[in-house]
Each structure stands twice: as structure tokens, then as C-alpha cells.
Amino acid sequence: MLKALQLEPEKCTGCLQCEMACSYENEGIFNPSKSRIKVFTFHEEGRFAPYTCTQCAEAWCLHACPVEAIVINPVTGSKDVLEDVCVGCKVCTIACPFGTVNYNADTGKVIKCDLCGGEPACASACPTQAITYVDADHTGLDRMRAHAAQTIPRN
Amino acid sequence: MNHVIIGAGPAGVVAAETLRKLVPEANVTLVGDEQEPPYSRMALPYYLVQQIAESGTYLRKSSDHFSRLNIDVRQDKVASINRKQQQVMLSSGGAVPYDKLLIATGSRPVSPRIPGMDLPGIYACWTLEDARNIAARSKPGAKVLLMGAGFIGCIILEALAKSGADLTVVEMEDRMVPRMMNDTAGGLIKAWCEEQGVHVHTSTKVTAIEKNGGSFSVTLNTGSTITADLIVSATGVHPNVDLLAGTGVETDDGILVNRNMQTNDPNIFAAGDVAQGRDFSTGEYSVQAIQPTAAEHAQLAARNMAGIVGAVHRGSVNMNVLDTLGLISSSFGLWMGAKDGQTSELLNRDRYRYLNLQFADDVLVGATSLGLTQHVGVLRGLIQSKTRLGVWKERLLEDPTRIMEAYLGSTQALGFNARIL
Secondary structure, eight states: OOEEEEEGGGGOOOOOHHHHHHHHHSSSSGGGOOOSSEEEEEEETTTEEEEEOOTTTTTTHHHHHTTOEEOTTTTOEEEEOOOOTTTOOOOHHHHHHTTTOOOETTTTEEEEGGGGGGHHHHHHHHHHHEEEEEEGGSSSHHHHHHHHHHHHHOO | OEEEEESSSSHHHHHHHHHHHHTTTTTEEEEEOOSSSOOOOHHHHHTTSSSSSSGGGGGSSTTHHHHHHTTEEEEOOEEEEETTTTTEEEETTEEEEEEEEEEEEOEEEEEOOTTTTEEEEEEEEHHHHHHHHHHHOOOOTOOEEEOOSSSSHHHHHHHHHHOOEEEOOOOOOOOSSTTTTTTHHHHHHHHHHHHOOOOEEOOOOOOEEEETTEEEEEEESSOOOESSEEEESSOEEEEOGGGTTTOOOOOOOSSSOTTTBBBTTTTEEEEEGGEEEEEETTOSEEEOOOOOHHHHHHHHHHHHHHTTTTTTOOBBBBBEEEEEEEEEEOOOOOOOOOOOOOEEEEETTTTTTEEEEEEEEEEEEEEESOOSSSTTTHHHHHHHTTTOOOOHHHHHHHHHTTHHHHHHHHSEEEEEEEHOO
């Protein structure tokens, strides 16, 4: 069964350990600006919200790529960037309506969440279980997808 | 069922693959007139700087991709379309019968009518063949003149400057990338280029080109003359509609299509740069000539060709992202603003940072950014979803950088609400 990241803003304390873990896992450095997951701050509501790619079924990034550099991971179902194929044109960064594909100027390539190949470091690092990696059917994934479907009409 | 596609660019290829998925039994034929396997023009600048090999520009990487999908790829030129007999006549002599035909012939560069424009050694950067020629001549120290600082010009500009050439850019409009950037953003891109040693002349036209021994002598409307070893022309593109002349298929700027990507001939469809499709923001029909729109058109056209009911085009959001010597810019939708709309703007001239949001009521309808690489796609999401921003509009008017928070706050279950949703 496919698993998915379950993000629960109500449990997030804004400690940013997910960003550190993501950056370290993927870049080998502790640099939150290189993290694929981001915690957004809502001062007015006194809340934090972790957010990253939902591995959406529409895969806007994948379809927008002109050189077939984004592919579906057969094991996890994640949409992965093939770094050696990506030319850095950034079309996917404007095509993704969720804003979760970003350009990394240091490498000249784009980066996005790939679920760490099935063991997401953000979920392991989260001390409050605001980020968990669970069976897709049991997650708020449906909730997130429902939001996605509601907000972004398919053609 | 015979599905025939003319044009092997992104629109043609996506349509062929979509058809194969939807109608496994049908014959799918893809006719392209360039000698290479289907490739991406968008990748050419990266080939130009030798970041990738030619094969890196290919739309699909495995050599048996099309044969494995049983898509018949023909390298041939289409001479004419016979609507009565539903046949595509090939230059090599054969004819391909069709039940449904897709025109995805793309666009081609147009040259201004200037004396000397037809001299050998002046290249458009449009085909892989052009790119090879430019790469061979754009050497460190070579004097290169780039005509046109639109989107395509700016993409090539990066490659030409990186090659170490002494680069001069001439743009007839009053700013760089005039169809994608406003005065502020276009002005900042110009300043950025000049800071990196590129000579930029806006509001300037080339009036004549002469060959002077091994180099060109180029006269400008300002009266001055510049010397160039290589001239690259990027003065605009035009849809390839010539094939339809005399067929009765209606064209304007591009091929006129309805919301099913269908022309006035119910068996002929159009997609990509050649199609005058619906614009999401204006509701009008225009040629966008961008990669995401080509892919959207192609998927829709294929679904309609396969007879799927309800595959209706809502319109594509016009958008672009550009990297000019490391300065990244993007624009979306009604970036120039909506009637009676409101604007939120943040500018840091010294750091080349700029963000401009355009609202109609409490909905984001357009945006321009400079120096923004994180979460930029959410601008498209907010525009295309027509999300009512409510309280977030006021917050964005104060601080336009909070686009992700505005998106999450307006569409996701946060905090207390999450428990009851």
C-alpha cells in the first residue's frame, strides 16, 4: 500500500527540526533554505503549518517538464526529479500550483520532496508527530487532495 | 481509427502519448520534419552552453520510447492536407489517411524586414541546427549582436554571455522582455545585464546590416554603427499556419479552436504554439506559445480526438519564467493589472528583488517577480483556483511575500479548523 506524508498543523510547534532534517538528508548540510519541507508561520492565528509536495495525482510539474526529468517513483509513488536530466529551466516551478517545486541556484537544478525514497527524514525528526508517514488511505491526504481538487480545477 | 499528428514538438508528443493511453487499439502517427528525434527547444540554451549533450534536449530519453508505445514516428514534411479524402499528403510522396488530425506545427522565428537580414551568418536560435551553428561561432571575445530582448532573446542572452562573447543586445521596445515584464522589472533586468558587461540598447532598431570582410557592420536607428562577428536574431515568432492556406480551416494569428481544441473542421484539432486557444485570465483566444500551455492543449486535444465527452478547456494561465544571467524572473496572468484592480508591490532595487501582485476584488489575477525562486508556483495556483483571499488580501497588500501563507491560510485546514473539518 502507498504511504503518504500526513501533515497536521494543529500539532506543529514551529521547531523547524523537519527543515533541518530534510536539508541534512538531501543536501548534507543543516540549511533550512535547502529544505523541501517548509514550516509557515501564522502570527495572527498563533499557528504553524508544515507544507510540502502532496505528490498530487495531476503531477503538474511532471507534465510541464520539457525534458522528462520528473518521473514517478515506482515504489513510493513520489514524483522525483532526475538531477542529471534536469536542465534547470524552472518551468515546473511555475507550473506547480502548490509552490512546492523550487529552484536551487547552487546546483542549477530544481528540488522537491521525494519522500526520501520511502523513509522521510522530516517525519522521523518531528517531535510532536505533526508530520507522520502513514498509509495513504488513513491520512489527511484525502483531505489535502480534496482541497487540491476543489481549488485547482482539472482541465 | 487513424489518429495523425503533424508536428513532433512537446504538443505533438504529449498528444500522441495521451492518445495511446486512451485508445490502445488506434493507429497513432506522428509526422515531424526535423531530422532529430523529438526534442525540446526550451533545452537548446543549455545545449548552447554545453551543459547538456544533444541527447539531453530530447523530449523522451529512451531510444525505443515511441516504438514501444507503438507510435509511428515519420520524419517527413507534410505537403498538404486533403480534407475531402481525409488524407495528409507527404512531401516524400505518400499519403497518410486520418480520422482525426491534430495540427501541432508550432511556430517559427520571424525576421524583421531589414536590408542584409538574409546574409549568411545571421541565425535564429530556434532549431538544434541553429544552436549548433551559434555554438560554433560564439567564442570568448567574439563580438556578438543579439537582436531582440524578448523572452527567447533573454534565454539565449544567458547562453551567449556565458560563452565569453562580447555581447550587445538591441531591443526596439522601451524595455527588456516587454511582453512579460512591466517597466520596473524590465528596467531592473536591463540594469542587471549591464552590470554584467552586456551592452543593452532599448528603444533601438537595427536599420541595416552589411557584410564587411569576415564581420558584419550593423547600422542602428540612433545613427551609430556596431561591428559584429555573429548576429543572432530573436525578434519574435509566428505560428506555422501556412499548411492550412486554402484548406478552409480558419486561422487568425494562429489556428482558431473552440474549447475542445477543435477547428471549424470537426475532424481537425490544433494544439500548442500554433493554436489560438483560450486564455484563462481574459477568456479571449490568443497564441501563448509556452510549454505548459502546449502540454495542456495537447492533453485536451487528445481526449477530444479520442471522443471523451466533457474535456473542455477552461483556459490556460499565461506564465513565464526566465533566468537572465542568474536573475530569475517570472510573470503570471494579468501581470499588467486588471481594470479597477489593486496592486501590491515590494521593490528592493539594490538586491534586484521585486514582487508585484495584481488583484481583482479579493482574487489574485496576476503577478510579476524578480529574484524569487521559492514557492513561486503558488502564484499560478492562487490565480487559477480563483481563491477568495478574504482577510489575506489585506495582509498581502501589506506584505506581498506572504503568498504561501495566503494560499495555506485560505485553502487548508489550519489549527482549530482542522479538527472540525
